[in-house]
Amino acid sequence: MNYPHPIIAKEGWPFIAATLILALLLSSMGAWSIPFWILFVFCVQFFRDPGRVVAGGPDSVLAPADGRIVVVEESEDPYLGRRALKVSVFMNVFNVHSNRSPIECTVQQKWYKPGSFLNAALAKASLENERCALHLRTTRGHDLTCVQIAGLVARRILNYVEPGTALAAGQRYGFIRFGSRVDVYMPLGSKVKVVIGDKVSATSTVLAELPE
Template sequence: MTIHKEGYTSLAIALVFGAVLYAAARFGLPDYPVVHTVALSIAILVFLIVLQFFRSPTKNIVRNANHVLAPADGKVVVIEEIFEPEHLKTNCIQVSIFMSPINVHSNLNPVAGVVSYFKYHPGKYLVAWHPKASTENERTTVAVRMDNGVEVLFRQIAGALAKRIVWYVKEGQTVEQGAEFGFIKFGSRVDIYLPLGTKIDVKIGDKTTGGESVIAHFN
């Protein structure tokens, strides 16, 4: 188990917060050892919460050009046919994965190919499962054109707690299936838009593991 690079600053802040909290209790109320214990417990708890959020476990990725891998750890909350208006401009099958604060928040490429489209959208911070989150929240949109010409579009969507989306891809870049393309801090969601006729291998409520779970495959 390693710690994701996006967590270094947050961990440092948590450590400073804990040190200040304990010092304030220890020296501000020297005659109340119970308060010291409570302050120390809170400091350790906060640090451990931040630490587990930014964990970066090793993935057992099996690459397959016919498979669509889950881009994130989480739970499938949407499977529906929908019109994608930003780039594909056609009806697609949307699969949405919700990431709670206890999930690993690293985002991985569901397919391999060349990034054919990328755009960052500033926006609101509605709860990630809100119907308008896909179009109104802070988000990024990435489309990857596979070797067979099929385009798969996926979107990082910030949630009510997530106020920073990080991405590591750009248009024209060749990406590997299962490689990291971004990170979202705290609760959030990833939407994937697949061509009609794609066989969906998950159902609503299923738990996914980013880079390992096969959520769909091409006929």
């Protein structure tokens, strides 16, 4: 998927530039500069944002983020008020943190909820942490909810779309800084392709197939 800032996400440019300048300025101090060089390397790896091959077909729900599957269950979708199939992806600080559309769709609604900053791997993080949710409608009329959730370290959710925005499968729509989680609520009857503990890659891993 092409977009204007490949390889390194634009959200990271200020952090990378600042840590590089500090490391260079302190280089004359010898070993004292090492922590700043380590911080620079961390920022580069954290904000990496490689292109991805779009997997699956028109009814495939793709992973919206890199990480590990921590939830696969039937659950209440608190945004659309219905029973749904919930799959959650937990991102640690070493994962790519760009968030991508799980399917070709149009944004119907957007909700931002302030909240706590609990460990995003915990179940209650879905309801208590700061989060930003999107109601997505696919080209075939299915409704999904995709929720960005801040974590223990992540304190900034970035979301660049609004109701009416059309998204291609795998299109980049947001970013969460420094460790977090994304929940996807799908219609009941969807066929899940992952299990808890699986490592997934945004856009390149199919989470589920929507019902016909």
